[in-house]
Amino acid sequence: MIFSWRRRKEGGAGKKKLSRLNSCKELKIPSHFLCPISLDLMKDPVTLCTGISYDRENIEKWIEAGNSMCPVTNQPLRNFDLIPNHAIRKMIQDWCVDNKNYGIERVPTPRIPIDSSQVSEICSRLMVEAQQGNENKCMELVGRVRILAKESERNKKCIVECGTGSVFAACFEMFSNVSVGICEELLKDLLSALTWMFPIGEEGTSKLGSSTSLRCMARFLKGEDLSAKQNAVIVMKELLSYDQSCANVLTEIQDLAESLFQMVKVPICPSATKASLKVIYCMVSYTSSENNNKIVAKFVNMGLVSLVLEILVDCEKSITEKALAVLDSFCNFQEGKQKAYEHGLTMALIAKKVMRVSEMATECSISILWKLCKGGNENSVIEALELGAFQKILVVLQVGCGEKTKEKATELLKLMNLYKDRVDCFDGSTFKYLKKSY
Template sequence: MGREEQLHITVPSLFRCPISLDVMKSPVSLCTGVTYDRSSIQRWLESGHQTCPATNQPLPSTDFVPNLTLHRLIHLWVQSSSARLPGSLAPPPAARSSPSEIRALIEQIVSETARDSCCGALKKVAEFASYREENRRFLAGSDGFVEAIVQVMTRGGGSESEIEVLELAVTVLESILMENGVKERLTRRLLRSDRENCLSPIVSVLRSGRLASKIAAVRILDSIAVDNESKRSIAEMEDVLAESIRLLAAETDESLRDAVLSFLINLTVARSMKNQLVQLGLVPILASFISNQDSTGPTVERSLRLTQMVSTVAEGRQAMSEDAELTSSLVGRLMKLSKAGTEDAVAVLWSMCCVYGDSRAKERVSRSNGMTKVLLVMQSEEDAGVRRMCRDLVKVLRSGGNTVESGLVSYETRTTHIRHC
């Protein structure tokens, strides 16, 4: 009977994050008054959303403030209930370690010469980091901590526990990404002159890690892609892009898929990167997400953004022309998307029909009642560039011609320049 009580303890709804539905570790409140766990709302905002997830209200400000009162209440509830809670909610012993104990663990991690020999210490540090924000802030502020974890990742190994150590390392690093200065320190360490040795362990996690570790690894890569130089350095490691594409094709978890899509959107700025992604088979994967009616809104929107980006190169348009379903799916998505999604869908159709002059694409648009939908978008759209692309599409669809003159003019959309390439 006691065991049943332990398994059926009710978590107060106020303590659950509206996004993850887990007990909040670091509650923060938006200007709408709704409180979320910091990591969950941070990822929501960084993915491009400008609304409150719970209320769907537009956010005049994306700033949030710690909800200290709720944090204290959750902490007291966890402490008072720890004897009755399932193990996942009761704080592990390492989570209650003193600063001096954690410093000793860090010194142990630094002093070891092989990855697998510091596995136990890393586990305790990971437990400590997972418990609460103060712990993560302490680790991030500890001199040499980030550098020590990166050093662990680049050491030699070879034992069966090597991948476990790498997973622990990326999990710890991902947990402190939002702390001051961490991204900058990670960028310096991971993208130094021997970056292949630094990024290879992350690729190993993408290839062989568990789901949560793969997500953490993708977020680390995304966080260090801060400028054109860092993005180029990451893309030059072909295994990074190849593993990212493989994850999109093979994995069905929505969180991992969206993390990879966000990373590729951030990374893909140069023409060479776009061509490389096309060669790796990105376009058919994106087309499948767009055409799949079971795809969630964020997945479709990110897939459209990435499709629009690769449609600016001739190789991308050629690959899209060969996909029988993509054009019709784009038309079907019109008027059912956010403003940004509609803009991206129109830009892709414009690239296919007006710039590339693809007769098959124009035929598919016409068969899908595309003319009517494009006219509706043109009437409702405020952006001048999108309206001009719609007019070009209408002219091409009516005339059956290959291109229109204004289709060779550059249009600046909200995110990129669409050029005749």
């Protein structure tokens, strides 16, 4: 395998090295230094029971994908033990040093992956220190876990599988009872780690979904630290994926709605925007009827419906899906529908999203059109016809969709058929494609 190694030009010394590199533009890497899977230089060579060496990261992904044969020999693997090949790793490092003038950096000596016993020991110590209220020691242990997770995906997977998320959630609840200002950095570190630790188990979900923990996250959303705000809303979103009942607690937290509205209005990053929209959707969709009406009125009065429509003008696929889901949930309420009616771009934007983004976006768009058009609102029906919604909905039915979407689409076609004579630009020939009269 031939690789071209290029070096940066840095001052006079850089020019001399560049000259040497140009004199030998291609450097051949010994074939036994290459991983048979990726064909890249091995950084952490390990040997399988078949005697073939691979780079650890690549062979781990191969095994995790469910493969039980050696990629090279195609022999069944008697076991999945990965034995570090120190000899070849040393040879690779020596070769890198010998060829450093060609811009090759020495492969660092890999760290030994952690095992479940090490993780369990850290978690046990963390719980003891948390119960004693030792903030500094807890920060040290949490920092240790975060460092280990950054070393490799294998370490991160081991940390998650050992139930560390549940321990971190318990610690977060314990220190949430203390004034945020006193242990703010520890709480931020816990939140940052929790963003990638889900699922965290029933007990962890219960601890993180408590009123104390959720109110603490809400305080971070009101703060100035953008990283903490992002982590807090992502953890809220993940939590609601496993326990929708948390939505009732969220609706009772003062100023949370305002914080979420600002997160959408002044975006930090796409992941934070998506998480904020998901939390808003859950607060509107999964709360009791009493809380439901209050939170909807609050969001509507802030101008959330108009804000979501503005987002839909130009945004990425995932944000579009979540924005449409939020708008669909608000159209279940009279206040939400009224705001949608009043916005001049509503029908144009929703009609445009049918068949343009994804299956989920199509289902939400048809649901929104159905809610806005039914009930005798003939202006909405006529506008949808003028925008070509009839033809798009017909295509959706012909291509195929879910049963609920099919029912709404069929009802929409029947409704639009009543107004077809009042639309000058409507193409009546479209009706010949219908299998039955609407």
